[in-house]
Amino acid sequence: MFFKIKNLKSKIISGFTLIEMVVVIGIITLALPAVFAIVFSVLREQAKVYAIKQARREGDFALDSIQNTIKNSAIGIFSDFSLTPAKEVCNSPGPGPSGNLYFKSKIIDPITQQQDEWFEYVLTSNKLASYSGSIPTNPNTTTTVNLTTPQVTVTGFMFSCSRASTYSPALITIYFDVTYSSSSFQENQATLHYSTQIKLTNY
Amino acid sequence: MKQRNNGFSLIEVLVFLTILSLVFIAGATVATVSIKNSITAENKSLATRYAEELKEWLQGQKEADWQKFNSNVTGATYCFNIDPILVWGSSVGTCQNIVDNGKQTIFQRQVALSAPSANQAKVSITVKWNEAGNGFTIPLNTIFAPFE
Numbered sequence: 001m002f003f004k005i006k007n008l009k010s011k012i013i014s015g016f017t018l019i020e021m022v023v024v025i026g027i028i029t030l031a032l033p034a035v036f037a038i039v040f041s042v043l044r045e046q047a048k049v050y051a052i053k054q055a056r057r058e059g060d061f062a063l064d065s066i067q068n069t070i071k072n073s074a075i076g077i078f079s080d081f082s083l084t085p086a087k088e089v090c091n092s093p094g095p096g097p098s099g100n101l102y103f104k105s106k107i108i109d110p111i112t113q114q115q116d117e118w119f120e121y122v123l124t125s126n127k128l129a130s131y132s133g134s135i136p137t138n139p140n141t142t143t144t145v146n147l148t149t150p151q152v153t154v155t156g157f158m159f160s161c162s163r164a165s166t167y168s169p170a171l172i173t174i175y176f177d178v179t180y181s182s183s184s185f186q187e188n189q190a191t192l193h194y195s196t197q198i199k200l201t202n203y
Numbered sequence: 204m205k206q207r208n209n210g211f212s213l214i215e216v217l218v219f220l221t222i223l224s225l226v227f228i229a230g231a232t233v234a235t236v237s238i239k240n241s242i243t244a245e246n247k248s249l250a251t252r253y254a255e256e257l258k259e260w261l262q263g264q265k266e267a268d269w270q271k272f273n274s275n276v277t278g279a280t281y282c283f284n285i286d287p288i289l290v291w292g293s294s295v296g297t298c299q300n301i302v303d304n305g306k307q308t309i310f311q312r313q314v315a316l317s318a319p320s321a322n323q324a325k326v327s328i329t330v331k332w333n334e335a336g337n338g339f340t341i342p343l344n345t346i347f348a349p350f351e
Contacts, residue, residue, distance in 0.1 A: 038234040045241035052248045063259070164268065171267050175287075191304070192252050193287040197263030 051180040051190040055152055059178035062128050062147040063194045066121060066174060075202045076104035077161050077170055081118050083135055090161040090170040101159055106202055109134055126153040152180045170200040250330040253312050254343040257328050260288040269349040276316040276324045283312050323348050
């Protein structure tokens, strides 16, 4: 009974005046853009940090993986996956040829009991990949392992070898750039350079 | 008819406005500090990469030719302000900011090379930068030897 009366009463006197509405909407128009500006810049900064972190993670992993695999497993460099002695490169002083380098692995094939496995590094559709296989196969039937994900693009990939003297080990030069482009913030691009040289320790 | 007195008193409005402004100030401060920390994290990440990049490049030079590398180990400081690194840096005075692919950055990178013993090279890389009046430094120290 009491509520009924109150509701009836408030129905009559409730409501905002025009001036109240104008003031409230005015304050909201001032405050909302400020809030959005702050939120936007926080998000943009976080996206930048994320871009660099992601590019670093992928680049560090790729370089580490290439370095460790070559250090631990490579025993010879060839210009062809047939691994015939005629195709061996960087076995004499001077710079090696341009083109793909195939590393002979010291791993012994469990079936043939021979050291007939090879691996190489290639750039396919902006991804750094490791191909491997054993001699009788051709590259189309080999195992592929991607070292980077489609999140980043790898460019400027260079892989070459050279040798200082007959009695020194072959030297492998690696160079690549890793770029992370954020999809939501186009201006946030992080490009990192990776380059190093490593000796063929098992030869 | 009963008199209308359902408005707010001055005190109520003041208390409300004070609380609201405190909340807004707190929010703005949190956002500002968060942006500042993010920028610092971003710069630290980049600086660490620049330092590592120089370490990897120097390691490459060491692998390529220890004699040639060791001839640079004189206790001098070298500035590497061109990125990607292709040539040895200069050993003159103060370092210029790194130019990354033609783009000016806020980082200065230098390396001090010294020889603790005949077959060792102590490599001390420092990447420095200034951020809103505060100086930051990323050190990276390692020792190279001809065989490892």
